[in-house]
Amino acid sequence: MAMTAGFSEGEELPARIGPYLIRRSIGQGGMGVVYQGVDPRQDQLVAIKVLKPEVAGDNIARARLHREVETMRRVHSRNVAEVIDADTSAERPWVVTEYIPGPTLDATVTDHGPLRGRALSRFVTGLAQAIDDIHAAEVIHRDLKPGNVIISNGEPIVIDFGIAHAVDGAKLTQTGTFVGTPSYLSPEVIEGTDLGPATDVHAWGGTVAFAATGNPPYGAGSFEVIFFRILNGEVNLEGMPEELQPLVRRAVARDMAPRPTAAQLVAEAGRLNLDLPWSEDLSQYEASGLTGNHTMQGATPDPGPQGGGGGAFGAMAAGAAGAGRPEPPRAPP
Structure with a gap:
């Protein structure tokens, strides 16, 4: 049976969270766990942040995650990871962003x-x-x-x-x-x-x-x-x-x-x-890949967590440098 975002700590990886298929755990922070997943509708890699059980019942933690989602949705930049989806009312609230392959500055x-x-x-x-x-x-x-x-x-x-x-x-x-x-x-x-x-x-x-x-x-x-x-x-x-x-x-x-x-x-x-x-x-x-002169085609990111620190998204990507991201549309002045 496929597990959902209501799974308990100590269980094996959930098969899916919402519509997203889970591939592996890629890190955790003070508030949540981060998984690498796949959006089967678009065959696209994503990063999924799920609140830990001990904080999912905390109203302040839920409010913080909700604020994170609403905040990130207002930002459009080629230098900022984009929010794709979220469910902050789930038993284990989650938020999905685009998966950014590459090492953190810390690891670099x-x-x-x-x-x-x-x-x-x-x-x-x-x-x-x-x-x-x-x-x-x-x-x-x-x-x-x-x-x-x-x-x-x-x-x-x-x-x-x-x-x-x-x-x-x-x-x-x-x-x-x-x-x-x-x-x-x-x-x-x-x-x-x-x-x-x-x-x-x-x-x-x-x-x-x-x-x-x-x-x-x-x-x-x-x-x-x-x-x-x-x-x-x-x-x-x-x-x-x-x-x-x-x-x-x-x-x-x-x-x-x-x-x-x-x-x-x-x-x-x-x-x-x-x-x-x-x-x-x-x-x-x-x-x-730091100069952008060589994109490592076909490289498989190291599944180990990178970075970390205050937020769970600090561990949401690791491994080899990835393909460049297109410039998003900017709001008119």
Whole structure:
């Protein structure tokens, strides 16, 4: 008998969730489990996030998932994973997004070292474009970090809106509760003050710093130590190309007002020249698909989870770089 989204923890993989056939588990986060599935109607791979049994009965968790779905449906970008389907009223609520093949930034840097040259240029500008598109829908992501960005055919794709919320939406976390990864939180999140689009710009700076240096932007240590460094602007950019440093420093400014907007990030990042000389050896990036010069046709993604962190979508794709994604239609100005 085919199991549905009402299956219990400890059982074997469900055969299907809603109309989607389940292939394998590809990770989990604090709120849910993520499966790779197939839409038999279109023979299309999908990623399916299902709330864990212990949180499925929690009204706040259900509200958070519902908000995630409604939020993601407002965002249309070639650099953001698209929502396909959802049922937030099911016994085990679920949401389906397009499946993005490729390693997370976290895994990429761990396996290959910091991004350089063309790979870094594409990452910096693509991530800025993702934030600009998110903000155009009047949404704040709030949890941008290396585990929530996949590198697919050389392009960064933001995959996790697990705690995203609308600009005018109510906070769903309890007062004094931090949701996120310490090194990529902004001062206003730490202090519990009002957030804004500049919150994501700060996270862009921290994530780009990790991509370019290979190290967490505020070092290692306890929450308290990392929070102290963030609040005092003690960001580590050692190893980052000099041309990129001024923009990143402005992005991680202590106060929100001096930070550039996402649109300014797109414009200024596009003017940077981070490409390596042609004599440089780019083989390690080409082999992993990071430059977009080599698409690994027919490659089978590693089923092991990648990334993770705050949201379950942080583990929803792994393995080889995939085919490029078409530019979605953009709303008229």
